[in-house]
Amino acid sequence: MNPFKEKAKDVTKFYMNWDKIYPESYNKNETDPYTKTRIILMNGTEFEAQWFSRQFARNCDNNDIRRELAMTREMEQQQQKRISALKPEDESILEHTIGYEQLAVDLTAVLAQREPDKYVKQALDFALLEDFDHLYRYSDLLDWQQGIKGENLVGGYTEITPGRPTISEHRCPADNVRRSINAFKADPITRLNVSIITAAEQQTMNYYMNVLNFADTGIARRLYQEIGLVEEEHVSHYESLMDPNETWLEKLLCHEYTECYLYYSCYMDETDPNVKRIWEEHFNMELAHLHMAKNLLYKYENKDWQEVIPNGEFPELLRLGSNIDYVRNILGETVQNTTLREDYIDVSELPSDADFFKYQKIVNKDVERVPSHEVIKEYIDRYGMDYRFETKPNPVEELQLRTSDNTDVGRKAKALSAQ
Numbered sequence: 001m002n003p004f005k006e007k008a009k010d011v012t013k014f015y016m017n018w019d020k021i022y023p024e025s026y027n028k029n030e031t032d033p034y035t036k037t038r039i040i041l042m043n044g045t046e047f048e049a050q051w052f053s054r055q056f057a058r059n060c061d062n063n064d065i066r067r068e069l070a071m072t073r074e075m076e077q078q079q080q081k082r083i084s085a086l087k088p089e090d091e092s093i094l095e096h097t098i099g100y101e102q103l104a105v106d107l108t109a110v111l112a113q114r115e116p117d118k119y120v121k122q123a124l125d126f127a128l129l130e131d132f133d134h135l136y137r138y139s140d141l142l143d144w145q146q147g148i149k150g151e152n153l154v155g156g157y158t159e160i161t162p163g164r165p166t167i168s169e170h171r172c173p174a175d176n177v178r179r180s181i182n183a184f185k186a187d188p189i190t191r192l193n194v195s196i197i198t199a200a201e202q203q204t205m206n207y208y209m210n211v212l213n214f215a216d217t218g219i220a221r222r223l224y225q226e227i228g229l230v231e232e233e234h235v236s237h238y239e240s241l242m243d244p245n246e247t248w249l250e251k252l253l254c255h256e257y258t259e260c261y262l263y264y265s266c267y268m269d270e271t272d273p274n275v276k277r278i279w280e281e282h283f284n285m286e287l288a289h290l291h292m293a294k295n296l297l298y299k300y301e302n303k304d305w306q307e308v309i310p311n312g313e314f315p316e317l318l319r320l321g322s323n324i325d326y327v328r329n330i331l332g333e334t335v336q337n338t339t340l341r342e343d344y345i346d347v348s349e350l351p352s353d354a355d356f357f358k359y360q361k362i363v364n365k366d367v368e369r370v371p372s373h374e375v376i377k378e379y380i381d382r383y384g385m386d387y388r389f390e391t392k393p394n395p396v397e398e399l400q401l402r403t404s405d406n407t408d409v410g411r412k413a414k415a416l417s418a419q
Helices: 033-058 063-084 093-114 118-146 188-214 218-239 248-269 273-301 324-334 355-363 371-383
Strands: 337-340 343-346
Touching: 033 063, 033 093, 033 188, 033 248, 033 273, 063 273, 093 118, 093 188, 093 324, 118 188, 118 218, 118 324, 118 371, 188 218, 188 248, 218 371, 248 273, 337 355
Parallel strands: none
Antiparallel strands: 337 343
16 A cells, blocks of 8 residues: 555545534443554544644744645544544543553554664663553552453453553653654654654653543542653653654655554554444545645655655554563563663663662652552552452562562662572
8 A cells, every 4th residue: 555646635525524523432341452542542643643733833934834734734633533532431531541551552562573673672662661560550540449450451462460660660851862763764664663652652641641630539640640750751752763854844744644554554453343434534534634745845845755755655554462472571571671861771780870860769759659659559458469460470570479569670770689
């Protein structure tokens, strides 16, 4: 599939009326978990489209371009509202959060396994273990406060067990900036992976920013605070991989290409007929946006689309699925990793005056008051052991104990017995 060679309709042919914008919601008890995660992914993709278009418009002095952006942005808004409405009214914030974290785990694992750039793969593997731990913390909170088992929501496809403990994820912001890729030399799959994961993590960050004050218990509000700040780290982590040297119009073309790729991937992978139809319709909308971006690039920069995306053929399509063995392997090998400026390092190898330790002393001054630790400790106090869904014991021996929460792994030197 090469979307540049597909026939596209005019943008104005796709505006929707109110009935079409408000589709039938999915059944939270029957819908496949990966349908839910695709919905979250595409909601985030449309938010990224909005964010980028608005920033472009605010940094552009050409009203003809700004009018074109406004035309497509209205449609992106309609698409986002339609996707957002697929979430049913009876799905709680916490239930929906499990979908966010399952997406974060399985999307990151899928992208990492197909990523040819070793440095970008490191970035994906690193944050993967943190989102994996978030799934565990939120699942314990969900079972404690609503009596709902996370394993039923993830369909048994994703394990629920500690990853790199959330307490260990709080780093000096200066250590969250990576080296950027060269978009014109990178493999097409790398360019797509960076764009996709940045939008997905940004959506998670935004969701936690906005639902915190709707959570109905103090501990839930505090957990959203803590993990929301880690998501800020993840967005800084991923967005810094993007090539800052592309022009605004080159970036616009790549954004629209990424949206075409994702909608087509979702369409090909979807099992829900109602949602599959929406993915198909939105793909055709994005074709119109892509061809608009292609025309703008040629008109204002005298560049053909091939100068930005040399081969328009979609690479391997994105398919969400279970990644239990891969996650276990990365967890067992890299749980002690942290970052030191642009690089990754075992926390045992950090100098004693490293910014990581200084930041930890400020943010985690009182370990017992760290929300992610409090959730697990409170659950254990009530039920005797934490809540997990595992196919076998955690691959990190120090994280296997279910009667206490480990706050040293990933945070202190020689926290593993093997070190």
